[in-house]
Amino acid sequence: MAEVAPRRQPTLDQVTELAGVSRSVASRAINNAPHVSRAKREAVERAVRQLGYVPNPTARALATRQTGAAALVVSGEDPSIFADPFFAQVIVGASAALEEADLHLMLCLAASDRSRKRVGELLRSKGADGAMLMALREDDPLARMAEEAEIPVVFGGRPVGTTPRWYVDVDNVGGAREATEYLISRGRTRVAAICGRLDTEVGRARYRGYRDAMLAAGLGPFLPQEGDFTEPSGAAAMAALLANHPDVDGVFAANDNMGAGALRALRGAGRRVPADVAVVGFDDLAVAQIADPPLTTVHQPIAALGREMARMLVALISGQDPTPLILPAHLVTRASA
Amino acid sequence: MAEVAPRRQPTLDQVTELAGVSRSVASRAINNAPHVSRAKREAVERAVRQLGYVPNPTARALATRQTGAAALVVSGEDPSIFADPFFAQVIVGASAALEEADLHLMLCLAASDRSRKRVGELLRSKGADGAMLMALREDDPLARMAEEAEIPVVFGGRPVGTTPRWYVDVDNVGGAREATEYLISRGRTRVAAICGRLDTEVGRARYRGYRDAMLAAGLGPFLPQEGDFTEPSGAAAMAALLANHPDVDGVFAANDNMGAGALRALRGAGRRVPADVAVVGFDDLAVAQIADPPLTTVHQPIAALGREMARMLVALISGQDPTPLILPAHLVTRASA
DNA sequence: GCGAGTATTGGGAGCGCTCCCACTGGGAGC
DNA sequence: GCTCCCAGTGGGAGCGCTCCCAATACTCGC
Numbered sequence A, B: 001m002a003e004v005a006p007r008r009q010p011t012l013d014q015v016t017e018l019a020g021v022s023r024s025v026a027s028r029a030i031n032n033a034p035h036v037s038r039a040k041r042e043a044v045e046r047a048v049r050q051l052g053y054v055p056n057p058t059a060r061a062l063a064t065r066q067t068g069a070a071a072l073v074v075s076g077e078d079p080s081i082f083a084d085p086f087f088a089q090v091i092v093g094a095s096a097a098l099e100e101a102d103l104h105l106m107l108c109l110a111a112s113d114r115s116r117k118r119v120g121e122l123l124r125s126k127g128a129d130g131a132m133l134m135a136l137r138e139d140d141p142l143a144r145m146a147e148e149a150e151i152p153v154v155f156g157g158r159p160v161g162t163t164p165r166w167y168v169d170v171d172n173v174g175g176a177r178e179a180t181e182y183l184i185s186r187g188r189t190r191v192a193a194i195c196g197r198l199d200t201e202v203g204r205a206r207y208r209g210y211r212d213a214m215l216a217a218g219l220g221p222f223l224p225q226e227g228d229f230t231e232p233s234g235a236a237a238m239a240a241l242l243a244n245h246p247d248v249d250g251v252f253a254a255n256d257n258m259g260a261g262a263l264r265a266l267r268g269a270g271r272r273v274p275a276d277v278a279v280v281g282f283d284d285l286a287v288a289q290i291a292d293p294p295l296t297t298v299h300q301p302i303a304a305l306g307r308e309m310a311r312m313l314v315a316l317i318s319g320q321d322p323t324p325l326i327l328p329a330h331l332v333t334r335a336s337a
Numbered sequence C: 001g002c003g004a005g006t007a008t009t010g011g012g013a014g015c016g017c018t019c020c021c022a023c024t025g026g027g028a029g030c
Numbered sequence D: 001g002c003t004c005c006c007a008g009t010g011g012g013a014g015c016g017c018t019c020c021c022a023a024t025a026c027t028c029g030c
Helices: A012-019 A023-030 A038-051 A057-064 A079-083 A085-100 A113-124 A141-148 A172-185 A201-216 A231-244 A256-268 A286-290 A302-317 B012-019 B023-030 B038-051 B057-064 B079-083 B085-100 B113-124 B141-148 B172-185 B201-216 B231-244 B256-268 B286-290 B302-317
Strands: A069-075 A104-110 A130-134 A153-156 A167-170 A191-195 A250-253 A278-283 A296-299 A325-327 A330-332 B069-075 B104-110 B130-134 B153-156 B167-170 B191-195 B250-253 B278-283 B296-299 B325-327 B330-332
Touching: A012 A023, A012 A038, A023 A038, A057 B057, A069 A085, A069 A113, A069 A302, A079 B085, A085 A104, A085 A130, A085 A302, A085 B079, A085 B085, A085 B104, A085 B113, A104 A113, A104 B085, A113 A141, A113 B085, A130 A141, A130 A302, A153 A302, A167 A172, A167 A302, A172 A191, A172 A201, A172 A250, A172 A278, A172 A296, A172 A330, A191 A201, A191 A231, A191 A256, A231 A250, A231 A256, A231 B286, A250 A256, A256 A278, A256 A286, A286 B231, A286 B286, A302 A325, B012 B023, B012 B038, B023 B038, B069 B085, B069 B113, B069 B302, B085 B104, B085 B130, B085 B302, B104 B113, B113 B141, B130 B141, B130 B302, B153 B302, B167 B172, B167 B302, B172 B191, B172 B201, B172 B250, B172 B278, B172 B296, B172 B330, B191 B201, B191 B231, B191 B256, B231 B250, B231 B256, B250 B256, B256 B278, B256 B286, B302 B325
Parallel strands: A069 A104, A069 A130, A130 A153, A153 A167, A167 A325, A191 A250, A250 A278, A278 A296, B069 B104, B069 B130, B130 B153, B153 B167, B167 B325, B191 B250, B250 B278, B278 B296
Antiparallel strands: A104 B104, A296 A330, B296 B330
16 A cells, blocks of 8 residues: 555645636636636636646536536446447447537446446436446346436437337348348348347347348248357358258348358358358448458448437437437448348 | 426435434445444435435545546547457456446547547546556557556556556567467468557567567568558558568468458468468457458457456555556467468 | 616535544443 | 443534625716
């Protein structure tokens, strides 16, 4: 325990004294508020510079009842779901938008019960001015916590079951439909789906899009082969598909990871892509470009998702009542289909 | 601007009143401090439950001069460097370790001058109890800011030029050496390096490891072909290499992205991997497994890097003086070499 | 030259919590 | 029986800032 000299930061009162003004004036000058004469304003600025004064955000937060921070909560029982580059891009977008509103970003990975409890307390105690919630499972206790905490909350993607008041989502149904229609338009008639976990809204929505397109084309949809959004699960699903439906000629994978897995399984089984089997993914992450062959996939504006969530939250915090947003997704054609 | 009823949170004083104790006692009871009789402690707990009281973290922070948050700062002029899954894993590790110390994580992407300035202010104003700094370029103003802010700072990876007092790094030199030695041990004699940006310490260290191994084996090192850690730059570097040294039979790529790019360029040039040219990468990210052929690479404990940074920071915050840490990296052999 | 405004100014009461400190009332020790 | 010690208690002074409000200074029109 090294006892370091705790040398305190200069406070507003010291600025006050050095500049020869009252605390109110100093405060106004520092916050660029009106009702400060030019002379005093400059005196304050000089004192601030001389002292190296920086306002204490905690004290300010206590007085204004605003923390100046927004929380981004990523839920899921396995912290590694966060390793998905998807979230990194969401963060990039959200971070940029929050910065515009001069808010800081608190990142909460709510994987364990303990951390979920911490997040709940953070929200209830108004430790942040608002929160963005992502990847909520069915019955996720976080959803209830968010409701109890009386602070602005924006959902990223809709949770299963309920439709929250404020959310930003991607048009998963439309994207999946477009992908499937594309496969059909290229003459594929035996198109299967490798879908993601059907206990998530994304998983369901993308399957729904696939199904809609198949039915609309008069093709009976295959039974969905369920994966869990990971590459290995995609490979396994593809293998199962090949076993059950050897004549499959098209595959809609509910995300790129599983699409990549499917490609690997197809390669292993000696099927040519796209000649024998065409494959389409979803997400348009880096893996889609690296895959061999490069994966035709549905691009979704991930950074925009983060950005819009943050903007919606900022609007909410400032007392407005924004409307939910559904961002478009569109097909990017590459070699795999 | 909807005027919502601002219904305030219950405060300690309300608990105090309901429980019929003094503020001191209530505070002690809530913080599990000693000097509280069993009876009063229970009375307080009851009142807390009844009121749904949650301590206000801001007020607590002001009184204790501790914010209960640690900042993770990722620097770089392009926010997209953050999209590298590398950071996501660091965050997972750091987040878990911070949680153990009951600290929240503030994530700061310092891409623009404006955001760097904000980060500087955050640190100087002690808006966080400590900070973890990553990916500092040469002359990064953040390094100076961190020094001026008198709060605990831990570096993730060493910045170019200086060796900070506290840091956690990966043994890049050792890992690169091991990778190169492996190529040499497999009979490769014309081993080239596709190195990362040489204005970063990682880039330099990995090149140094390659060079050491080559010299130790009595092989003259090739001139480094510099990339920028991206897949395309790896492909371009490989193409250049093939043009200048058509007889190259081994490649050490300073990260997996560039390794994947090299594989693509080799495939394009009709070279077989590993028969004609063996390739080794660095990082062991998902892309290494997805690559075709799967990339032999140097695994580094990324989550551990984040975890150890956070632990070191926690130690620092609690007044200890931890020693810098260098985490081991080791080769993972796959098909590419 | 005078009253009505309008622009500045500074005092002071919070914001909700921690923690020092002075005080009380028993046991334990002798 | 009388100190001494200490668990238990509550009062109150901050932590550093914002912001309401009353007080003062200046302006302008007539």
